[in-house]
Amino acid sequence: MTKFTRRALVQGGTAMGAAGALTGPALLDWAKAWAQAAPWKPEKGAKLSMLRWKYFVQAEDDAFVKLCEAFTKATGVKVDISRESYEDVQPKASVAANTGTGPDLFWGLYSLPHLFPQKCMDVTDVADYLGKKYGGWVPSAVQYGKSGNKWICIPICYSGNMLNYRIDASNKAGFSKFPDKSDAFLEYAKAMKAQNTPGGFALGHASGDGNGWVYWCLWSQGGNAVDKSDKVIINSPETAKALEYAKQLYGAMIPGVASWNDASNNKAFLGGEINWTDNGISIYVAAQKDPTKKQIADDMNHSFWPVGPVGHPTELHLMYPVLAMTYTKYPQACKALMAFMLEADNFNPWIESAQGYLTHCLNAYDANPVWTADPKRAPFREAAKRSLTAGGLGSVGEKAATAIADFVVLDMFANYCLGREDVKGSIAIAERQLKRIYR
Amino acid sequence: MRCDPRPRFLLAENNRGPASAVHRFALHRVRDTESGMTDLALDSIKPAPRAATAWDRLKTNRNWLGAWFMLPAAAFLILFLAYPLGLGVWLSFTDARLGRGGEFVGFENYEYLWDDSTFWLSVFNTLLYTGVASTIKFAVGLYLALLLNERLPFKAIIRAVVLIPFIVPTVLSAIAFWWLFDPQFSIISWSLKKMHLITTNIDFLGEVWNARWSVIFANVWRGVPFVAITLLAGLQTVSPSLYEAATIDGATSWQRFRYITYPLLTPIIAVVMTFSVLFTFTDFQLIWVMTRGGPVNATHLMATFSYQRAIMSGYLGEGAAISTAMIPFLLFAILVSWFGLQRRKWQQGESND
Numbered sequence: 163m164t165k166f167t168r169r170a171l172v173q174g175g176t177a178m179g180a181a182g183a184l185t186g187p188a189l190l191d192w193a194k195a196w197a198q199a200a201p202w203k204p205e206k207g208a209k210l211s212m213l214r215w216k217y218f219v220q221a222e223d224d225a226f227v228k229l230c231e232a233f234t235k236a237t238g239v240k241v242d243i244s245r246e247s248y249e250d251v252q253p254k255a256s257v258a259a260n261t262g263t264g265p266d267l268f269w270g271l272y273s274l275p276h277l278f279p280q281k282c283m284d285v286t287d288v289a290d291y292l293g294k295k296y297g298g299w300v301p302s303a304v305q306y307g308k309s310g311n312k313w314i315c316i317p318i319c320y321s322g323n324m325l326n327y328r329i330d331a332s333n334k335a336g337f338s339k340f341p342d343k344s345d346a347f348l349e350y351a352k353a354m355k356a357q358n359t360p361g362g363f364a365l366g367h368a369s370g371d372g373n374g375w376v377y378w379c380l381w382s383q384g385g386n387a388v389d390k391s392d393k394v395i396i397n398s399p400e401t402a403k404a405l406e407y408a409k410q411l412y413g414a415m416i417p418g419v420a421s422w423n424d425a426s427n428n429k430a431f432l433g434g435e436i437n438w439t440d441n442g443i444s445i446y447v448a449a450q451k452d453p454t455k456k457q458i459a460d461d462m463n464h465s466f467w468p469v470g471p472v473g474h475p476t477e478l479h480l481m482y483p484v485l486a487m488t489y490t491k492y493p494q495a496c497k498a499l500m501a502f503m504l505e506a507d508n509f510n511p512w513i514e515s516a517q518g519y520l521t522h523c524l525n526a527y528d529a530n531p532v533w534t535a536d537p538k539r540a541p542f543r544e545a546a547k548r549s550l551t552a553g554g555l556g557s558v559g560e561k562a563a564t565a566i567a568d569f570v571v572l573d574m575f576a577n578y579c580l581g582r583e584d585v586k587g588s589i590a591i592a593e594r595q596l597k598r599i600y601r
Numbered sequence: 602m603r604c605d606p607r608p609r610f611l612l613a614e615n616n617r618g619p620a621s622a623v624h625r626f627a628l629h630r631v632r633d634t635e636s637g638m639t640d641l642a643l644d645s646i647k648p649a650p651r652a653a654t655a656w657d658r659l660k661t662n663r664n665w666l667g668a669w670f671m672l673p674a675a676a677f678l679i680l681f682l683a684y685p686l687g688l689g690v691w692l693s694f695t696d697a698r699l700g701r702g703g704e705f706v707g708f709e710n711y712e713y714l715w716d717d718s719t720f721w722l723s724v725f726n727t728l729l730y731t732g733v734a735s736t737i738k739f740a741v742g743l744y745l746a747l748l749l750n751e752r753l754p755f756k757a758i759i760r761a762v763v764l765i766p767f768i769v770p771t772v773l774s775a776i777a778f779w780w781l782f783d784p785q786f787s788i789i790s791w792s793l794k795k796m797h798l799i800t801t802n803i804d805f806l807g808e809v810w811n812a813r814w815s816v817i818f819a820n821v822w823r824g825v826p827f828v829a830i831t832l833l834a835g836l837q838t839v840s841p842s843l844y845e846a847a848t849i850d851g852a853t854s855w856q857r858f859r860y861i862t863y864p865l866l867t868p869i870i871a872v873v874m875t876f877s878v879l880f881t882f883t884d885f886q887l888i889w890v891m892t893r894g895g896p897v898n899a900t901h902l903m904a905t906f907s908y909q910r911a912i913m914s915g916y917l918g919e920g921a922a923i924s925t926a927m928i929p930f931l932l933f934a935i936l937v938s939w940f941g942l943q944r945r946k947w948q949q950g951e952s953n954d
Binding site for chain 1: 713719802899
């Protein structure tokens with residue numbers, strides 16, 4: 163089926179544009195030695211299939227295919243990779259978990275393993291092995307990875323969402339340093355608008371950029387959708403404060419953000435229409451690649467999200483965990499591959515090939531040259547460390563994922579910013595929806 | 602009922618030779634359809650045939666055969682239309698989530714939706730969208746049809762050009778409109794600014810009412826050719842002699858339209874508008890590409906809202922309830938035009954088919 167053609171295509175592509183560091187017999191030798199020493203011995207005749215999210219960066223996928231090929235050569239275990247857009251991995255994995263057939267491994271979005279924790283293989287030994295070897299896991303990765311006392315997945319990487327801004331315009335507005343507090347950020351936004359170089363956050367149904375900023379805003383002011391026991395606590399003075407803050411910020415944005423989707427701010431930033439927004443590193447990478455946009459690439463930088471009154475970072479970045487299904491016939495092979503992916507000799511070139519789109523969640527990889535080669539990438543290095551989980555204070559799982567997918571918080575903010583509802587009304591609508599999701 | 606004379610002829614032949622398959626078939630048919638008289642005649646010709654069993658009768662029954670011919674089509678409809686529809690209705694009574702079955706919860710989904718302001722907003726949007734867009738499409742379509750029915754230079758080319766919006770895949774035209782209505786890069790805003798008519802960009806899709814009118818405009822642009830071309834086909838069936846007679850009687854052009862064109866066109870108008878309303882009511886692609894139901898659900902139609910809840914959020918049961926809630930509206934639209942058609946038949950005195 164398509165799997166073969168896709169795979170053939172990818173292989174063809176890799177052969178032509180091989181990523182330097184990965185090639186050569188050195189990798190193979192290392193892989194063989196690794197296979198000898200690794201605590202997981204794949205079953206005889208084992209074959210694995212994996213469904214992963216579709217790449218943003220071709221080079222990343224190429225590097226991943228290389229990595230799997232090395233694994234095959236070292237262990238004799240074939241790895242079949244198929245790809246789906248990241249939003250579609252979840253339904254497929256759910257069906258596979260229900261029916262007990264399908265790919266052995268799934269590599270999807272943050273809460274995926276928590277939709278069916280009892281169907282995920284216990285990979286505590288792999289997580290412990292990697293954690294010990296590579297400086298420990300970042301806190302949010304532990305939250306995403308564990309269900310009870312067991313690790314049910316291996317967090318592979320994050321995809322960071324940071325503030326993007328134009329340097330010149332910010333300097334002119336009197337901010338030679340990007341504001342690191344939310345109040346200062348509001349002043350910054352107002353000053354930028356006043357000198358006719360506004361920016362904006364998506365307030366339309368934008369899964370990544372829209373949710374990214376509204377959760378930051380809610381959390382930074384001390385608001386929360388649910389508490390530790392998943393009780394809905396959205397109806398609070400802090401939420402009201404967050405709404406007021408957002409409305410002021412919205413007033414300082416460029417008109418039209420209510421219709422923005424995930425792509426809108428990219429094109430507006432690259433078109434020189436906006437001067438600050440929230441995004442992954444894609445705007446910067448696109449600007450670097452396009453010679454006509456060179457002055458934008460030179461004149462832009464990234465920053466962490468400003469810290470609000472709560473006094474600690476309240477950022478939300480996407481996490482990509484890989485899980486193995488309990489129905490797999492080759493559990494040892496699955497574990498071996500998971501560990502293999504995150505070993506330094508594989509992971510370093512792989513994360514480097516992603517050019518900053520992806521951030522590691524094992525502390526030792528802070529030293530990867532991808533973060534130092536270009537200082538403008540540096541904020542993305544911290545994405546995993548600064549990220550909270552999709553559930554906020556509450557559990558990571560289906561409910562949190564549903565609340566995000568249904569844009570409950572985003573619509574609450576949009577309702578108030580656009581003047582469709584007052585503070586009470588916007589919160590009441592969100593509260594009602596959340597109560598249904600968290601019942 | 603009269604009988605086809607051919608079998609009798611065949612019967613006579615049958616007397617002299619061995620009965621071929623065709624003959625036998627014909628013979629059975631006669632037996633089947635005719636009264637005892639034929640049977641008598643048969644008996645006298647063919648020596649002692651065995652008594653016709655129920656199976657014999659069934660084998661040669663035309664209705665039975667017809668049922669078999671109908672079966673593939675029926676199976677197709679049941680499998681791909683009736684079953685999914687039934688399943689959808691069933692799902693709306695369960696708490697099914699995407700990727701896993703649910704349990705029967707009665708009217709729980711409907712009760713939740715009843716108090717859900719977003720649901721009612723989507724109903725309002727759908728009715729507004731359907732009502733306004735269909736009316737404009739009808740008015741503009743009829744006007745275009747009348748225009749194209751006149752003697753025009755390059756008539757064929759103009760008619761072909763009118764069809765273009767209908768030919769372009771909806772998603773492509775939606776993307777084109779999405780760019781036209783972009784808050785930053787809209788060519789409309791740009792042109793108006795260059796003409797010094799406005800100073801800031803128009804926020805087409807970011808303001809509630811702007812967004813509604815924008816998607817309605819896109820829908821009208823897309824739907825007009827269908828109405829116009831179909832009505833044009835209807836116009837061309839109107840006999841010119843009626844117009845000649847009316848002209849001789851001194852009718853004004855408005856009278857000609859009112860008393861000739863309009864009555865003769867009504868059956869087609871009813872059909873076209875039924876389709877137009879159904880298509881508009883269930884529209885999905887335009888909205889999904891242009892606004893995803895935003896800003897703040899102000900352009901969510903029932904179809905897009907159902908998709909949002911069922912597929913994006915995974916609440917399959919609730920999504921099914923939303924789409925099931927569309928059925929009464931659609932049935933109403935169909936019934937209106939159906940009874941309308943009936944009445945017109947009666948009006949025009951066409952009692953025989």
